[in-house]
Amino acid sequence: MKIKPKAVRISIVGFGNVGGGVAEAIRRKQEEIARKHDIDIKIVGIADLKGVIVNENGLSEDAIMKLKTGEKPEDMTTLDVIKEVEHEIMVEATPTNVENGEPGLTHIITALESGRHVVTSNKGPLALQYRKLMELAAKKGKEIRFEATVGGAMPIISLVRENLAGNGIISIKGILNGTCNYILTRMVEEGLPYEHVLKEAQERGIAEADPSKDVEGIDTAVKLVILANSIFDRDVTYKDVEVAGITDITPEALKLANDAGYVIKLIGEVDRDGCLKVAPRLVPKDNPLNVGGTLNVATIKTDLAGDITVIGKGAGPIEAASAILSDIIGIYISP
């Protein structure tokens, strides 16, 4: 007789694109995950600015729909849910804040203090307080996983930590922001100025109304900090990164680059000798980092395995949810 799968109860804090994507991915994959990994994932609490809903036996689809329409929230705060509702893992998906990390920072600290593992897509807390959070997690014997924060669905953190274990990592270079990649790709294709292409990207929902975090390189810098701290064992914050964005790139520069055999990409670069920089760079056309559209890509230079390049969809709620789901499962099946 097959033993019953282990029940893993989760809360989702921040129920926007990513939080909603996680609920959707769990709904679609619950049975398959139970079958393959012996884990029965149940959502027992959801907290958002609109309110919170809880059910220790697992929230129904109906209840989740009602929260989305703003109906019938419980008389509890987000922190009450994290502290008082019994569960194993808190999924943090509130907006990234690189000024002070809030509200995510408080959510994560509270979850660890309450004995919960944390899986986050929110970059802010990790970009500002990485060391402190890891130390707290270690003290509490809990895990913080954050694959969704860098490169969306593209595996990079677990790739390095698990599959490339034993390798020394020399450097990581890559395109970590799909919006910038889209804009630069379209500028080359159409020979159009930056402002024009930005507007098109906004109309297509690829760039936000306020695109500054993406186009000024801040988002790439934040992801780079997470890589520096988690893979290169550095202790840096977003403020330590040398950052330039793509707002000054001209169609003429792209044309000159093209004539010389290059494309221009916004590249984040971190290495074990102290480099920590985001800047537009010339990428030879035949280099694996030359990927177009909204794709993300990273080349990991290792001492044994040589260069390894991963390419994937960097953003999107389902892609982020995929990374979150693999983190949740990883907590239970990793050695």
Added chain:
Amino acid sequence: MKISMDIELKDIPGQLVLALKPVSNLGGNILSVLHQRDKKTPSGRIPVQLALEIEERGLDRLVERLKEKGVNVVRIGKERLKESMVVLLIGHIVHSDIRETIDSIDSTGFAEVVELSLSMPGVDKKSSASVTLSAIGKEELKEALGILERTVNKKGIMVISSI
């Protein structure tokens, strides 16, 4: 004319000075000296790489004098700028004195701007340029890029370098 020259010295004190002296005596200019004391040739000599500037007619006399002094000349290279890279500049490149920018590299003696294409969309608009830097070695090329970055950053020009 700029040239590179590989020579081999006897392993006794004072040989390097002895070898460099004729260069200035013949009106030449030493640009760089790479002296690897810990490396030896099979015959026990010490290899030295020179980069220098000298009149074409002075070169033969220089080689002669070196031989007289017991210095082996093993290679003379006129193609001394071996390493190159392309960088892009974006900004008010022409207004901000492009000559000075180029001179900052050319005056190093170990690197030069060997190619420059400029694209100017309009008087008040930022222009873009692609610049090919060449240098005598990888390290020198890196240094040249650093000099270029420092020179143009002061002028508010952005440098896009290769990965």
